[in-house]
Amino acid sequence: MAVTQETPATSGPRAATPAASGSTRRIRRRGEGLMGAAMVGPAVLLLIVFFFVPVALCFALAFTNARLISPEPAKIIGFENFSRLFGDPVFWKALRNTFYFAVVVVPLQSGFALLLALLVNARIRGVNFFRTMYFVPVVTSIVVVSILWKFMYQPDGLINHMLGALTFNVVQGTDWLNNLTAAMPAIMFMSIWQAVGFHMVIWLSGLQTIPGELYEAAELDGAGKWQQFRYITWPGLKATRTFILVTITIAALSLFAQINVMTQGGPLDRTSTVVFQAVRVGYGQQETAYASTISLVFFVLVLAVSLVQRYLTREKG
Amino acid sequence: MRWHRPRPLASASVVALAAVLVLAGCGGKAPSSGGGGTSSGGELTLWTHNAGNKVELSLVQHIVDDYNATNPKAKVKLQAFPQAAYNDAVTAAATAKKLPCILDIDAPIVPNWAWAGYLVPLDLPQDLVGKQLPSTLGKWKDNLYSIGYYDAALALFARKSALDAAGLPVATIDKPWTAQQFDQGLAKLKASGKYPILFDLGTGDPTPEWWTYGYSPFLQSFGGDLIDRNSYTTASGVLNGDKALAWANWFQGLIKSKYTPAKSSSDAFADFVNGKSAMVWSGVWNATTIDKVKDGVVMPPPDFGTGPKIGGGSWQWGISSGCTNKSGALDYLKFSLQAKYLAQFANKLGLIPATDEAAAQAEGWGPNGARRFYLDESKKFAVIRPPTPGYPYITTTFAKAAQDIVAGGDPKKILDQAASNIDQNLKSNDNYGA
Amino acid sequence: MTTLDQAQAPSRAAPAAEKTRRPGLRRAGGYLVRFLLVVFFAFPLVFMFMSSLKPDEQIFADLSSIKAFLPVGDISLANYTGVFDTVPAGRFLLNSIVITTLIVLVGLLVNSMAAFALSRMRWRGKSVVLAAIIATLVVPFETFALPLLWWVNKLPWFLFQGGQLYYTTGWLDTYRVQIFPFLANAFSIYLFYSYFQSIPTTLDEAARVDGAGWFRIYRSVVMPLAGPAIATVAILTFLPAWNSYLWPLMVVQSENLRPVMVGISYFQQLKVLWGQIMAYSTLITIPVLVMFLALQRQFIRSIASAGVKG
Numbered sequence A: 001m002a003v004t005q006e007t008p009a010t011s012g013p014r015a016a017t018p019a020a021s022g023s024t025r026r027i028r029r030r031g032e033g034l035m036g037a038a039m040v041g042p043a044v045l046l047l048i049v050f051f052f053v054p055v056a057l058c059f060a061l062a063f064t065n066a067r068l069i070s071p072e073p074a075k076i077i078g079f080e081n082f083s084r085l086f087g088d089p090v091f092w093k094a095l096r097n098t099f100y101f102a103v104v105v106v107p108l109q110s111g112f113a114l115l116l117a118l119l120v121n122a123r124i125r126g127v128n129f130f131r132t133m134y135f136v137p138v139v140t141s142i143v144v145v146s147i148l149w150k151f152m153y154q155p156d157g158l159i160n161h162m163l164g165a166l167t168f169n170v171v172q173g174t175d176w177l178n179n180l181t182a183a184m185p186a187i188m189f190m191s192i193w194q195a196v197g198f199h200m201v202i203w204l205s206g207l208q209t210i211p212g213e214l215y216e217a218a219e220l221d222g223a224g225k226w227q228q229f230r231y232i233t234w235p236g237l238k239a240t241r242t243f244i245l246v247t248i249t250i251a252a253l254s255l256f257a258q259i260n261v262m263t264q265g266g267p268l269d270r271t272s273t274v275v276f277q278a279v280r281v282g283y284g285q286q287e288t289a290y291a292s293t294i295s296l297v298f299f300v301l302v303l304a305v306s307l308v309q310r311y312l313t314r315e316k317g
Numbered sequence B: 001m002r003w004h005r006p007r008p009l010a011s012a013s014v015v016a017l018a019a020v021l022v023l024a025g026c027g028g029k030a031p032s033s034g035g036g037g038t039s040s041g042g043e044l045t046l047w048t049h050n051a052g053n054k055v056e057l058s059l060v061q062h063i064v065d066d067y068n069a070t071n072p073k074a075k076v077k078l079q080a081f082p083q084a085a086y087n088d089a090v091t092a093a094a095t096a097k098k099l100p101c102i103l104d105i106d107a108p109i110v111p112n113w114a115w116a117g118y119l120v121p122l123d124l125p126q127d128l129v130g131k132q133l134p135s136t137l138g139k140w141k142d143n144l145y146s147i148g149y150y151d152a153a154l155a156l157f158a159r160k161s162a163l164d165a166a167g168l169p170v171a172t173i174d175k176p177w178t179a180q181q182f183d184q185g186l187a188k189l190k191a192s193g194k195y196p197i198l199f200d201l202g203t204g205d206p207t208p209e210w211w212t213y214g215y216s217p218f219l220q221s222f223g224g225d226l227i228d229r230n231s232y233t234t235a236s237g238v239l240n241g242d243k244a245l246a247w248a249n250w251f252q253g254l255i256k257s258k259y260t261p262a263k264s265s266s267d268a269f270a271d272f273v274n275g276k277s278a279m280v281w282s283g284v285w286n287a288t289t290i291d292k293v294k295d296g297v298v299m300p301p302p303d304f305g306t307g308p309k310i311g312g313g314s315w316q317w318g319i320s321s322g323c324t325n326k327s328g329a330l331d332y333l334k335f336s337l338q339a340k341y342l343a344q345f346a347n348k349l350g351l352i353p354a355t356d357e358a359a360a361q362a363e364g365w366g367p368n369g370a371r372r373f374y375l376d377e378s379k380k381f382a383v384i385r386p387p388t389p390g391y392p393y394i395t396t397t398f399a400k401a402a403q404d405i406v407a408g409g410d411p412k413k414i415l416d417q418a419a420s421n422i423d424q425n426l427k428s429n430d431n432y433g434a
Numbered sequence C: 001m002t003t004l005d006q007a008q009a010p011s012r013a014a015p016a017a018e019k020t021r022r023p024g025l026r027r028a029g030g031y032l033v034r035f036l037l038v039v040f041f042a043f044p045l046v047f048m049f050m051s052s053l054k055p056d057e058q059i060f061a062d063l064s065s066i067k068a069f070l071p072v073g074d075i076s077l078a079n080y081t082g083v084f085d086t087v088p089a090g091r092f093l094l095n096s097i098v099i100t101t102l103i104v105l106v107g108l109l110v111n112s113m114a115a116f117a118l119s120r121m122r123w124r125g126k127s128v129v130l131a132a133i134i135a136t137l138v139v140p141f142e143t144f145a146l147p148l149l150w151w152v153n154k155l156p157w158f159l160f161q162g163g164q165l166y167y168t169t170g171w172l173d174t175y176r177v178q179i180f181p182f183l184a185n186a187f188s189i190y191l192f193y194s195y196f197q198s199i200p201t202t203l204d205e206a207a208r209v210d211g212a213g214w215f216r217i218y219r220s221v222v223m224p225l226a227g228p229a230i231a232t233v234a235i236l237t238f239l240p241a242w243n244s245y246l247w248p249l250m251v252v253q254s255e256n257l258r259p260v261m262v263g264i265s266y267f268q269q270l271k272v273l274w275g276q277i278m279a280y281s282t283l284i285t286i287p288v289l290v291m292f293l294a295l296q297r298q299f300i301r302s303i304a305s306a307g308v309k310g
Helices: A008-016 A022-061 A080-086 A089-120 A127-139 A142-152 A158-166 A183-208 A212-220 A225-236 A238-253 A257-262 A274-284 A288-312 B008-027 B054-070 B083-095 B107-115 B126-130 B160-166 B179-192 B208-222 B242-256 B268-273 B326-336 B339-349 B356-361 B372-381 B391-406 B411-428 C002-011 C016-021 C024-051 C056-062 C078-086 C089-120 C126-138 C141-152 C176-182 C186-197 C202-209 C214-242 C246-251 C261-267 C274-308
Strands: B044-051 B076-082 B102-106 B137-140 B143-147 B154-159 B197-200 B277-283 B296-299 B310-312 B315-320 B382-384 C156-161 C164-169
Touching (some): A022 A288, A022 C141, A022 C176, A127 A183, A183 A225, A183 C024, A212 A225, A257 A274, A274 A288, A274 B391, A274 C141, B054 B326, B054 B339, B076 B083, B083 B102, B083 C141, B083 C246, B107 B137, B154 B160, B208 B310, B242 B391, B339 B356, B372 B382, C056 C274, C078 C089, C078 C274, C176 C214, C176 C246, C214 C274
Parallel strands (some): B044 B076, B310 B382
Antiparallel strands (some): B137 B143, B143 B315, B154 B296
8 A cells, every 4th residue: 555655646736837936836835835734733633642642651651560559659660561571471372362363364354355245246136235234243332242142152052053953963062162272263253243344345345446348358358257356356456455454454453342241361361362461451450551561562563563564565666 | 617615514524623622611520629529519429339220329319318408518419330330430530530529339449449548547436337247347457448338148049949859958057068068969960960050150250350259258168268368468378278279179170060151141040040050159139039939049158168158348438538528428428327228228129238227127137037148148157358459459360260260270270370470469569558 | 156247247238148148046046145144144133132122031041042033922122111211321322422423523524634635735744644644553442541541631621611711631521532532533544545546636726726725625626526435434433433432431420421332331230131231232223223324325435445546
């Protein structure tokens, strides 16, 4: 995504007014600079006040021993929190789980969303209905969704009943949220279910911008459907791909709400994630500074992953 | 020329911006003098945790109304919060130095807030305090910081028919089951195969405080504890000693033998009423619901070595240090502790009245009353959660340890880790002034 | 794949012969797949709605069978009336509507202006600002919520009351604390930014020839054409604002300022009121669904430019 590049758009107006003299241009540019600052001003000011300052505070706290509730003021303790964090096995487990979740969910969810988009990018009757239904889970609060799915994942819950019914009792369900290996996949399944509609819509828009003539030409040349997908659809979706990749990854690495309501990080830390640890430590155990340490490490981590992703998917040439 | 008239949406945005600024001014409270607790006019703010609980809220409101009627000078203003969000709300307010004058607090948190300087010691007359059940008093370092109108109690609810099938007598306060008896009974019940769940512990509730409140009494009955109550400076030996290990093995054994599910449904009592379980570990808040079960009985837990133990201490009232009218707040508290009000809580909510006087006035709580069981049980078996400012850390650590034990981890390692974490936390906080 | 065939249909005039040769069976199969997916996505919501009509114990009793999705047994609206008893649902809904609408509308203004400046104007520090804005996408809210809480309490505000200008610190327990932190939104800025790039600058030039300044161009040339982007940003900011739970829980104490999601915690007392939670959840999902349906057409078309450009 060329977000950091100067766009050619701004060179248009100036090129179109050759009559303007040099000084007028300079004045216009200065006025433009002021105007630009004025227009971007409110957003930047709001972001500074409500984002950059608290985030800076948060990161600064990581170097102290601040607590949520304490009669004593916080002291600066340098890197102690960090050494404690890196020596904490629960943190590493949380990190591993977070990556596990992201590595599985990102491709699965993107792929499933693409499939859904292809299904609803059709001129068939009722396509609006389908589109809405697929989007409905996105629209429901995660708190409600988690409560519902907890019901369903119980040993005698709906999931197991359906599994039994659909496979004629060949496949026996398990106690999903208490099974050491099944717990995380259960959370993954639920999360994908909930968020896939959103990305479906993004893919959909990407599909609609591919010119129909390309498909016509391909048909005339005798290309089959798979080849059309591979040589027309897929390349045409490149920009969409990157956008989705970046946003799904960030969301996946930030997994928290479902864990909080459904498993509390269990069983045996198998579903604990980095953000969940940060919240538990900060609010539950009242160790604000330690939670900030986790947050800072998390930020660096996600930033690194995003940068790598953008580098790998950059426009070549 | 391609100019369009400004779109309605753009105008709407500007109007909205203006609205935000105006609304933002209206949405807040009037600027108050000084720290908090009272606005001008001697108004005392009171916060309580029972938003959503119509009955309890109306009882508190009733006391407030009565007080305001007899004291036109100092008005008490009530603000209700949902229980699930209450502690966070208070902490946030404390950060902002905007605590109310009078507030209720969940008993185990009292030492933590007292240590943090949120609360002031209550200067109540001894004859008033002496009447109260000990578990309704929040003490720390020999000062009284909070006092409660009622207490709650845990109990074992069962079906008589299930007990018969298990060959177990109905346990009473004088004759509770022994550990062995309980175990044999469970085995027999399992063999009979009548119930999918034998003894529902209620592990489906994710709240950490339930895990500590509900399951540490078993630990204490075995002889272990959350922290050494002689010094309050260490958990080693009590949380990971032999007795604690015995508890952990028993606890894990219940799940391994499939007497209880690792994660019960979100509402274990509903399952019990629906016939899914033979026995359920719950509390006095289900005292009326048990009536839906035809042959339901209420019993104390088994004696695992040091006598049956249940939790103690529920919501209690205190005064914040930022209150500018502490005498008024104290006056209100004294007023609210009248027996007639305490009896109301017992009557309408079914919770244990804090004084015998109130018990006499409340229906069913007299010496032979239908509800008397809970009061006697509490008097004999209640153990309050350790009154130490380190409690928030202890409870989250213990809850996690209990969850890990239920999930099948190595009990010794889990308890050792928990004890060492608690010790480290105590050390890094200078033992919280113990 | 059937779907691809049909995907091409909108973009070209399919020869009639081609269409009639396509077997009806394939089409039926396509419908079946789509319908199964509807069941897959909608069933928990059916469960939620059905449970909202049942008493608590029955919800749990029905859980283990197909009855969970059926309106059988003791059906009534008791939970709904109970909801209004337990919780001032009307007030919460009103608060949420007010707060969310303000966040959306003012956000549209603020973010589109910023995106306009970033995409069409030239000024010093532009790339830095753009990069910083993108970086904010990386930090989840929970991680800095506490410092924000502390910080927001230190912020000043001016009140005009009783004819006097008051200066007060602390934003807790107000509407503004639920609105201001969420007005500037990197995601929205980025969406507008991509969309604006697809609007040709020749229009700007025409306007400039007539003497229009940058703001005029923004207001009268670019924004009127950004309808689809506006719809997208509207729904994308509406959703998280409507669903906000953690922040209001921390900063709002007065009951009459609470938004809708905090209401859920009212039902979680010592004895949880499951049926009422279901009823309440059904009630609070409706406005969002309505909004989505209304914007659906615009929404889908507008994401078109966002995902693709740049």
